[in-house]
Amino acid sequence: VFCFNRYESSTTDSLEESLSHRKTEKLSEQELHEVSEKLSRRLNELDLMLKSALGGHTREELTDEDNLSQHSDSVMDYRRRKAERDIPHLKYPGRPRSLSPSSPSSQHQLFSELEDKLRSNGTGQIRKMRSQLQKERDERTKKAKMVAKAYEDELRIYEARERLRLSRLREVIKETEQEYKENIFKEPPKMPRPVKVYSRKTTPRNPKYSQWIPKRGTVKPKKAAPMKVRDNDLLFQLLEEFPHLHISHQTMNKMWQQQLAQTEQLHAASGRTRPKLQNEVQQALKKHELLVAIIKKDQEHNKRLQEFKQRICRQKWAQNKVREKRQQIARARKYYEDYRVQLRAKMMRARTREERIFKHLFEEGLEIQKQRLKDLRAYAQEKRAEQRREHQNELESMENYYKDQFSMLAEALSRERQEIQTREKTQAQALQKAKRELRSRMEKEIQQLQAAIMQNDDDTFFQELEAERLKSRLQMASFQYSKS
Numbered sequence: 460v461f462c463f464n465r466y467e468s469s470t471t472d473s474l475e476e477s478l479s480h481r482k483t484e485k486l487s488e489q490e491l492h493e494v495s496e497k498l499s500r501r502l503n504e505l506d507l508m509l510k511s512a513l514g515g516h517t518r519e520e521l522t523d524e525d526n527l528s529q530h531s532d533s534v535m536d537y538r539r540r541k542a543e544r545d546i547p548h549l550k551y552p553g554r555p556r557s558l559s560p561s562s563p564s565s566q567h568q569l570f571s572e573l574e575d576k577l578r579s580n581g582t583g584q585i586r587k588m589r590s591q592l593q594k595e596r597d598e599r600t601k602k603a604k605m606v607a608k609a610y611e612d613e614l615r616i617y618e619a620r621e622r623l624r625l626s627r628l629r630e631v632i633k634e635t636e637q638e639y640k641e642n643i644f645k646e647p648p649k650m651p652r653p654v655k656v657y658s659r660k661t662t663p664r665n666p667k668y669s670q671w672i673p674k675r676g677t678v679k680p681k682k683a684a685p686m687k688v689r690d691n692d693l694l695f696q697l698l699e700e701f702p703h704l705h706i707s708h709q710t711m712n713k714m715w716q717q718q719l720a721q722t723e724q725l726h727a728a729s730g731r732t733r734p735k736l737q738n739e740v741q742q743a744l745k746k747h748e749l750l751v752a753i754i755k756k757d758q759e760h761n762k763r764l765q766e767f768k769q770r771i772c773r774q775k776w777a778q779n780k781v782r783e784k785r786q787q788i789a790r791a792r793k794y795y796e797d798y799r800v801q802l803r804a805k806m807m808r809a810r811t812r813e814e815r816i817f818k819h820l821f822e823e824g825l826e827i828q829k830q831r832l833k834d835l836r837a838y839a840q841e842k843r844a845e846q847r848r849e850h851q852n853e854l855e856s857m858e859n860y861y862k863d864q865f866s867m868l869a870e871a872l873s874r875e876r877q878e879i880q881t882r883e884k885t886q887a888q889a890l891q892k893a894k895r896e897l898r899s900r901m902e903k904e905i906q907q908l909q910a911a912i913m914q915n916d917d918d919t920f921f922q923e924l925e926a927e928r929l930k931s932r933l934q935m936a937s938f939q940y941s942k943s
Contacts, residue, residue, distance in 0.1 A: 490620065497613065501609065501610070501613075585879065585883075592872075621735060632726070636726075639719060639722065692752070693718060693721075693821065693824050693825070693828065694714055694715065694718045694821065697817065697820065697821060697824070701813075701817065704813055704814075704817065705806075705810055706814055706817070707814070710814060710818065714818070717821075717825065721825055721828070721829075725832065737839065
């Protein structure tokens with residue numbers, strides 16, 4: 460609790476300090492707002508990246524499946540066309556043909572080249588798909604690492620800022636505690652008493668500069684302004700409400716000690732772990748109230764200075780009048796002494812009653828303040844528990860969402876792997892079937908040729924060849940003649 464004289468002497472310094480604290484608070488609130496916006500942006504970007512990655516992967520899987528199906532269909536069509544093209548070349552007429560050594564070997568080479576091309580194309584497509592899948596996995600892991608690193612950097616920066624701000628707040632709290640401890644051993648501020656000047660009723664008085672003596676009568680009560688009591692200003696505000704009340708030093712010291720114990724208990728309770736944003740809001744409200752109180756006290760101080768100047772002017776005017784009215788003062792001295800004795804007796808009776816009322820009022824104010832703080836703490840605990848539950852529900856929903864997405868991705872990969880295996884099996888079976896058919900045809904044709912060679916003589920065979928050659932020449936000649 461600050462003393463009255465200390466407030467009068469250090470109003471300007473406290474104003475400057477409060478303004479600087481408000482500026483730092485505004486900066487810290489802006490920084491927190493920017494950090495929260497950055498984190499929300501990062502979370503949105505992560506969700507978009509995951510959605511785009513999952514959507515792109517499904518599209519790539521569909522396109523790869525279509526390409527594979529088209530490739531397999533084209534391969535099967537190519538095989539059919541090749542077989543249909545090769546079949547008339549492999550068929551031989553009923554009459555014997557010449558055994559040229561190049562025809563079966565060239566067919567075997569073509570078949571082997573075709574088989575190698577098919578294998579190389581199939582394996583190349585599979586390798587490309589596997590390499591693309593591996594690249595996508597690497598890119599996802601890199602993106603996840605980059606995002607995790609960015610989150611860690613942001614968290615470290617935020618922790619460093621919070622530590623710096625907490626260290627500054629601790630220093631301010633230490634300074635205020637030191638000032639409280641210094642003010643404990645000082646005496647409570649003595650309230651000034653008004654100087655009363657008495658004169659006869661017959662003398663003319665100027666109503667502007669006349670002294671007012673309180674009298675009992677029916678006075679209309681004024682509406683009291685709403686009273687704002689802070690943590691450490693209860694006794695000070697009560698003293699301001701009762702400025703002419705005289706309190707003994709023992710009771711005043713006892714009340715000061717009770718107020719100090721109350722403030723220390725409040726500071727110890729408020730020093731517990733609370734959410735950071737709630738601490739910042741409470742600190743900002745306290746500083747705002749402190750600034751308003753300092754401005755009000757500055758205005759009151761200026762008002763007191765004006766009253767003090769007016770009082771000096773009145774005293775000078777009274778001294779000038781005293782020189783003219785010494786006889787009146789001598790006559791009024793006896794009345795004044797009698798009135799002072801009576802008033803002292805009356806005030807001594809009233810002091811004990813007023814002191815008892817004031818003490819009771821102070822204790823009730825402390826109890827009200829304690830109850831209010833208990834209610835605020837219970838409300839804050841309920842809010843913290845509710846925020847904790849909401850945060851836990853959000854984390855669980857996000858975890859379930861990502862688990863579902865990863866399970867869907869794993870199922871899609873397993874389906875793709877099974878389809879690739881089935882296609883490879885069907886291709887291998889088709890190749891084996893084509894090999895068996897070609898081998899059986901080749902064996903049949905070789906057996907037919909061997910049988911034809913063994914049955915016919917060489918002369919007739921060569922004569923037939925010569926006849927066919929002449930026949931072909933005659934056909935060519937007739938064709939050229941008809942064309943010309």
